[in-house]
Amino acid sequence: MNLQKLLTGLAAGLLLYAQTGLGSVWAAVPPDAPKDVKHILGFYYGNGENILIRENNGRLELLYRFAESDKAFGGANIYPLTKEHFDAYLMTEAGPMSASEAKVRFERDPDGYGIACRVGGHTYSRYFFGQGVGERAKAFRFPAHTAEEWTQLRKQAAEAVMPEMLAAGTAAQLVDAVTVAGIKVDSRYALADNCFGAPLYTTSKLMLAKEAAAALAKVQQHLAPYGYGLVLWDAYRPWSVSKLASLALPVNQKGMLDDPDTKGSAHNTGAAVDVSLYSLATGEQVEMVSGFDEPSLRQFASYAGGTARQRYLRDLLRETMELYGFKGIEMEWWHFDYSPSTNWAHLNVEVR
The missing domain is CATH 3.30.1380.10 (Muramoyl-pentapeptide Carboxypeptidase; domain 2)
Incomplete structure (x- = not known):
């Protein structure tokens, strides 16, 4: 294959990539997160605030939303967490004029499920949604009929x-x-x-x-x-x-x-x-x-x-x-x- 044909083929592939919009599809599938990590992922609430803990390519992130109407946390601020040791992390917020740090610690129940998240001096309680890895609540059911x-x-x-x-x-x-x-x-x-x-x-x-x-x-x-x-x-x-x-x-x-x-x-x-x-x-x-x-x-x-x-x-x-x-x-x-x-x-x- 000559150079011109190679370049033409690459250009066609890039055009298809752009037209289909399958950017995330073309990327390699991320590795699975460990089970102990999955058990602390989820929704936490307290102090009139809501936070979300998620995993992103091997690292935990804390998402803080300002509006309860933001159901999907799409507009939330994202703070990466640096692991210090088991269930203990450091959250750093850096800006052009200042920077701050806060300790983030998780509490688990005897079965290993995260039940609370402490951020600095604030404690947030876990809300369990339903069945699944990391969720100990029962599957949703409407009230039963006879x-x-x-x-x-x-x-x-x-x-x-x-x-x-x-x-x-x-x-x-x-x-x-x-x-x-x-x-x-x-x-x-x-x-x-x-x-x-x-x-x-x-x-x-x-x-x-x-x-x-x-x-x-x-x-x-x-x-x-x-x-x-x-x-x-x-x-x-x-x-x-x-x-x-x-x-x-x-x-x-x-x-x-x-x-x-x-x-x-x-x-x-x-x-x-x-x-x-x-x-x-x-x-x-x-x-x-x-x-x-x-x-x-x-x-x-x-x-x-x-x-x-x-x-x-x-x-x-x-x-x-x-x-x-x-x-x-x-x-x-x-x-x-x-x-x-x-x-x-x-x-x-x-x-x-």
Whole structure:
């Protein structure tokens, strides 16, 4: 290959890099953080203030936010911590006119979980969000219903009629998700291991619009060189299931889901998916910043906490999905809508 061809090839590669915006994807995946470090990462509060401790490429950082409305800590000040010895660090704040230092120490419970962070003379208590490495709280569940109550709710949802206005638009041709080569189907609402604590579906089969399935196949191919594949947690959801979920919600938490009688769910169209990643080498699902359906700060797509590896994998997923026609949302890092500008019709077709 002559020099001109080499330069032309490099220029083309740089152009593709710039056009796709996959800067974080091209970087090497960060190494995993040790478990003892993960056990002190998280959200701490006290003195009317909130701080976040995260790992960033082998080093701890303290993030201080000024506005509680900054849910993802995107505008927080970042202070690197220099380790002195186990659970003892030094935080240095340097400026053009002055500099200051503060001792940062962590307290753990007998199981090794961080429960407090002392910064100088101030103590911040740990708030646990949910299950996961470093989080000792139980997985989120809505208040449980009895078997008899679920039977009544299912009957009520099955008898409900989807509003005609929701049927307007392009009706998707649904295909089985297993037709997408390499994708893993882990239907979270087919079993009881979900936020409702009960299965909402009568089958573990997941369907989706054929256009969305074709796009997921491209995502799968794109991810393979990085060593990852897609895990599909949810896809098409019949309108009656959205109605069931809404009926099952406590009265004071009805706003957590879109009203099925006025707006419906994007999942009713077959063009919305909830996805994560799995390792091609091990077949295991990767560790993300938060769990599925975890109503916490960690669910935000731009959440600044966790480990560098977790954030990398979350961003790899998002950037690759959006490269092939999907659009993510800020509230849930796992949720994506295919071709959101299309007026997809809501469907109420039972999956068998």
